[in-house]
Amino acid sequence: MNKKSVDVLIVGAGASGAAVAYALADLGLNILCLEQGEWIDRSNLPSTKKDYELHRYNKFSCDPNVRKLPQDYPINSENSPITPVNFNAVGGSTINYLGHWPRFHPSDFRVKSLDGVADDWPIDYETLSPYYDLNSRIMGVSGLPGNPSYPPYDIPLPPIPLGKLGNTLAKGFNKLDWHWWPSDTSILSRAYQGRNPCVNAGTCDLGCASGAKASVDLTYWPQLLQKGVQLQTNCRVREITIQPNGKAGGVIYFDPDGQLQEQKAELVVMACNGVGTPRIMLNSKSKEFPDGIANRSGQLGKNLMFHPLSGVVGLFEEPMEGFKGPMACSIISQEFYETDPSRDFVRGYGLHGGRFTTPMTFALGGYGLDNLMPWGAEHRRQFDEIYPYCAGLTIVTEDLPLESNTVTLDSELTDGDGIPAPKINYQVDENTQRMFAHGAARAEEVLLAAGAKRIVSSGGDVWWRAGWHLMGTARMGTDSENSVVNGWGQCHDVKNLFIVDGSIFVTSAAVNPTPTIQALALYVGDSIKKNQNLLF
Amino acid sequence: MPFLVRGEFKIEHSLVFSLVKCFKFGCVMKSAPSKKNLWNSEQLFILNEILAQLIPSGAAGKIPSAAEFGVADFISQKVENHPELKQLFAQGLNYLEDLLRQSGKTAAELSDEEWIAFVSLLEQSQQSFFEALLRSTYEGYYSESTIRPFFGLSSEPTQPEGYLVTSDDPMELDRMLEPVRQRGVCYREC
Numbered sequence: 001m002n003k004k005s006v007d008v009l010i011v012g013a014g015a016s017g018a019a020v021a022y023a024l025a026d027l028g029l030n031i032l033c034l035e036q037g038e039w040i041d042r043s044n045l046p047s048t049k050k051d052y053e054l055h056r057y058n059k060f061s062c063d064p065n066v067r068k069l070p071q072d073y074p075i076n077s078e079n080s081p082i083t084p085v086n087f088n089a090v091g092g093s094t095i096n097y098l099g100h101w102p103r104f105h106p107s108d109f110r111v112k113s114l115d116g117v118a119d120d121w122p123i124d125y126e127t128l129s130p131y132y133d134l135n136s137r138i139m140g141v142s143g144l145p146g147n148p149s150y151p152p153y154d155i156p157l158p159p160i161p162l163g164k165l166g167n168t169l170a171k172g173f174n175k176l177d178w179h180w181w182p183s184d185t186s187i188l189s190r191a192y193q194g195r196n197p198c199v200n201a202g203t204c205d206l207g208c209a210s211g212a213k214a215s216v217d218l219t220y221w222p223q224l225l226q227k228g229v230q231l232q233t234n235c236r237v238r239e240i241t242i243q244p245n246g247k248a249g250g251v252i253y254f255d256p257d258g259q260l261q262e263q264k265a266e267l268v269v270m271a272c273n274g275v276g277t278p279r280i281m282l283n284s285k286s287k288e289f290p291d292g293i294a295n296r297s298g299q300l301g302k303n304l305m306f307h308p309l310s311g312v313v314g315l316f317e318e319p320m321e322g323f324k325g326p327m328a329c330s331i332i333s334q335e336f337y338e339t340d341p342s343r344d345f346v347r348g349y350g351l352h353g354g355r356f357t358t359p360m361t362f363a364l365g366g367y368g369l370d371n372l373m374p375w376g377a378e379h380r381r382q383f384d385e386i387y388p389y390c391a392g393l394t395i396v397t398e399d400l401p402l403e404s405n406t407v408t409l410d411s412e413l414t415d416g417d418g419i420p421a422p423k424i425n426y427q428v429d430e431n432t433q434r435m436f437a438h439g440a441a442r443a444e445e446v447l448l449a450a451g452a453k454r455i456v457s458s459g460g461d462v463w464w465r466a467g468w469h470l471m472g473t474a475r476m477g478t479d480s481e482n483s484v485v486n487g488w489g490q491c492h493d494v495k496n497l498f499i500v501d502g503s504i505f506v507t508s509a510a511v512n513p514t515p516t517i518q519a520l521a522l523y524v525g526d527s528i529k530k531n532q533n534l535l536f
Numbered sequence: 537m538p539f540l541v542r543g544e545f546k547i548e549h550s551l552v553f554s555l556v557k558c559f560k561f562g563c564v565m566k567s568a569p570s571k572k573n574l575w576n577s578e579q580l581f582i583l584n585e586i587l588a589q590l591i592p593s594g595a596a597g598k599i600p601s602a603a604e605f606g607v608a609d610f611i612s613q614k615v616e617n618h619p620e621l622k623q624l625f626a627q628g629l630n631y632l633e634d635l636l637r638q639s640g641k642t643a644a645e646l647s648d649e650e651w652i653a654f655v656s657l658l659e660q661s662q663q664s665f666f667e668a669l670l671r672s673t674y675e676g677y678y679s680e681s682t683i684r685p686f687f688g689l690s691s692e693p694t695q696p697e698g699y700l701v702t703s704d705d706p707m708e709l710d711r712m713l714e715p716v717r718q719r720g721v722c723y724r725e726c
Contacts (some may be wrong), residue, residue, distance in 0.1 A: 047695040053677040107724040112724060124726075144709070148721050161701040167712075174715050178723055182709070189703075199698025209695035323689055324699040336726050358685050360678035362670065372670050373657075375590040376652065383595055388688055404630075 006032040009250060009265035011237045011280065014092020016501040016521040017271030018220035019135065023525020025227040032263065034235040034516040037071040037089035039217065045207035051210075058250050060206055062087070062096055065247075071234065073415035073422070075275065080426035082306050082399020084275050084467035090233060091217035093273070095493040097468065098204045098328035099213045100352065101141055101184040103132055103150060103519075104188040107338060107360050108509035111338070115339045115346045118401050119157050121506045122478050122487030123523070125299075129153065131519035131526070138223075139214035139518070140192040143184035149334040160189045160198055163430045165320045165391045169353040172450025178335040183352075185329040186214035199326045202355060205367075213326075234408050235261075238489070239284040240268055240497065244419040246292070247536065254417045264519030267528070267535065269497050271521070274304065274470030278407045279422040280330055281474065294474075294491035296397055299484050303401035303472040305508040308367065308428050308462040310441035311435055313356075313392035314452025320391045327367070328394075328512075330354055336442060337510060348526035351443055356390050359383070368463035386456055393446060395439035395459075397432045398510035401472050408476050428462055436462075450478055469513045474503035488527035496535055500524045574612045581643050582636065583608050586714045589648070590673045599686045602677045610676030611669070621668060628665030632658065704720045 003015065010017045019501040021031055030344035047053030049419055057066065062085035064072040069088070069379035077083040085270040086401050104315070106125035131156060142157040159182040162170065167180075173180035187204070190196045211218050211409045234256035241249040241262070250264035253411060269276045278301040292300050333351040340348075357367050363379075365371035405426045413421035440459030447455060477483025480492035485504050500521040502513050528535065573585065582604040593600035615621045635654055636643055646654075659666045677683065679690040690697065 012717040045695070048693050050681040050691075052692055052693055054675055054679040057675060072684065104709070105723050106726050144713075146717070148717060148719065149723050152722070158706075159704070161703050162709075163701050167704070170712055174712065177715060177719070178549065179718065179719070182704075199696065200701040201694035203694045206694075210698070232679045321688065321699075321701075325701050338722070358678075358683060360674060363674040363678055372667065372674065375655065375670055375673075377592060379595045380592050383687065384599075398603055441538070443539065444625060 003263050005264035006030045008267045010269045010271055012271035013090045015094050015216055018216040019518040019521035020269055020525040021224050021456050022220055025229055027032055027174055034232045034237055035090055035233050036236040038233040039090045040095055042209055045209045047201055047203045047206040048209050051197045053358050060346050070416055074413055076421055076423040079423040080460055082467045084470055085465050086175050087376045091215040095207055095216035096205045099186040100328045101186045102511040104509045104516050111507050114154055117346050118507045122476055123250050128519045131522040135518045139186045139219050140188050141184055141186055141191040147181040158191050160185055160187055162330050163325045165322050165355055166353055168450050170331055172446040173333055175449040178466050180331050180333040183329040183332050186211040187326050202323045204327045211483045236417055237280055242286045242288055273475045275407050275497055276424050277501055277503045278473040280373050282409050294493040296498055301406050301473050302403045304405040305399040305472040307396050307399055307469045308432050309394055309466040310459050310462055311392050311394045312440050313390050313457040314447030315456045316389045316452055319388040323358050325426045328354040345431045348396055348437050349397040349435045352394040352396055357494050362387050364456055368465040375427050386437050393443040396510055397435045399508045407473050457498045471502040471505040471508050474499050474506045475506050477503045489524035582632050585651050589651050591710055592676050603674050605680045607673055607676035611672045614672050625664050628662050631662055
């Protein structure tokens with residue numbers, strides 16, 4: 001069934017889809033967003049239930065292969081040590097992300113020029129800076145200005161409390177004379193624009209019932225709906241259509257009743273994350289694009305980057321109260337962020353001091369892991385003598401792009417509508433392995449300097465459910481031979497098809513990507529406004 | 537008046553009182569009866585003895601074992617809702633019944649040491665079942681809200697109350713960050 005054509009069709013109502021809609025919303029265009037999930041009921045989130053931890057391993061898992069909700073698609077990650085995680089709803093993964101909000105460094109956009117690896121971005125920090133600022137004001141970011149690890153920028157709200165754990169770790173960094181700073185967070189330290197401040201519940205991944213954590217269903221979408229942007233939920237896009245003139249024609253999608261529909265559009269914008277976007281585009285095959293729409297370069301689905309994570313935990317004399325406060329945010333150290341030629345790796349990593357965890361998750365091996373802790377007397381001992389006294393650091397490494405790390409379409413596995421599932425082929429490269437070894441040793445030093453009696457867990461394998469950050473699979477570039485989109489998100493091969501999510505990252509940096517994803521989406525939207533003569 | 541279980545843990549008097557009352561009057565039994573009939577009474581007895589070994593009681597009995605919180609009911613419901621687990625649990629419990637028969641004793645006659653030896657055998661020879669059992673035990677035990685205060689957490693949902701964390705004094709934070717500022721800019725200009 002054909003529907004009336006819209007001016008702009010956005011696929012995905014998460015972090016990037018909302019931001020690009022915001023940039024375009026004042027033009028008087030007819031904008032429609034299709035979202036495969038639905039609105040979440042904030043009064044019924046797991047954090048409001050007595051058995052809240054159980055939901056982390058069930059219908060509110062970050063892992064779609066565990067949740068298995070009708071709006072989820074399965075992901076075959078048998079050939080990867082890291083499985084992608086996400087959430088499918090209005091708000092996307094901002095519903096269950098942890099709200100850590102560091103920006104990229106200026107050097108992150110210049111890795112080829114500075115370090116001879118990967119590629120430079122076609123844009124730079126200066127270009128994105130005003131969009132970072134705008135997005136901070138819309139989302140409501142807390143933090144302390146003046147971090148010497150960055151050029152100066154404004155932050156709307158004061159930092160969230162470091163807590164006992166953060167204060168303890170900070171002393172360790174000071175003893176070693178290493179960089180640290182209170183984390184920037186998209187979590188409110190004060191009431192802001194009708195939203196309540198953080199209550200330190202410590203269960204950010206289970207949905208923030210108080211609304212202190214900025215998810216775009218709370219921040220962007222109310223404004224967008226007021227501005228006339230249309231949003232249809234429970235609509236799952238199968239493919240982007242191509243017209244004889246080489247332009248995208250719109251999409252074919254399953255409506256809430258499971259009926260196939262066609263939606264035509266003048267402009268199509270993909271905002272489905274670094275796995276979902278290449279999945280749909282690879283599934284959009286035609287005579288013109290037998291390997292997937294806008295894939296003449298063959299780069300679509302390649303260069304998948306996560307941020308491989310690992311952690312080091314120290315045991316302290318006093319209880320660290322690690323279950324209180326925003327899960328992933330307290331302090332950040334970027335002492336080892338920039339390339340240092342004296343090290344045996346290029347680029348760098350961050351040491352993130354978040355909080356610890358809740359009892360069930362401790363028993364099941366930690367957040368992002370599936371290693372059951374011992375039973376019997378040793379179980380009792382670990383809970384009584386270790387759990388309350390733990391503080392740790394997460395090593396967040398820059399993942400360099402490799403063509404062999406890919407998202408492809410699975411030949412057998414499908415979602416509930418029969419659309420092929422994504423298949424991940426991924427290996428942690430040697431440079432990252434060396435970063436882990438370096439980072440684990442440094443984290444141990446800090447923890448001991450901070451007063452840890454001993455280290456109870458160090459480095460080891462990367463975390464399995466650490467695929468939060470999905471990047472690189474439709475990368476930006478000036479050369480259409482080796483990139484999918486140009487410097488403002490426009491597909492080289494299809495002029496009215498844009499991508500605004502983490503797929504277009506050229507490199508990953510070593511920080512959480514959502515602030516940069518949204519800044520990019522705002523920038524792409526603004527660029528569309530300014531370059532309307534180049535759209536068709 | 538708060539009870540001190542460990543130096544750091546203030547446990548609400550009412551909670552401890554209710555636990556003590558339950559122990560005293562037998563409403564929390566080591567082998568709590570299951571509401572479901574997935575397994576027969578002997579299997580349930582065995583399961584509860586195993587649960588008591590997987591997570592033993594602590595703090596001189598003040599922290600209950602996994603057998604004392606209806607974890608068997610939780611596991612029974614989980615198995616009911618996950619048909620793929622039914623066969624696994626049936627096999628695992630049969631294995632335990634065989635072990636018991638071979639021991640020549642009744643379940644009630646086995647000592648803690650003998651039950652621990654059973655669990656070790658189970659861990660080695662029935663790995664899939666053991667892992668499913670252990671995971672379910674941890675899920676069932678730690679989803680019981682009254683257990684959380686023993687580890688310093690509230691028994692209430694985390695929202696809307698949350699926890700009090702004092703904001704950092706801006707002057708003190710500035711003092712702590714002074715050495716970091718003193719070192720100057722630490723990003724590469726480009």
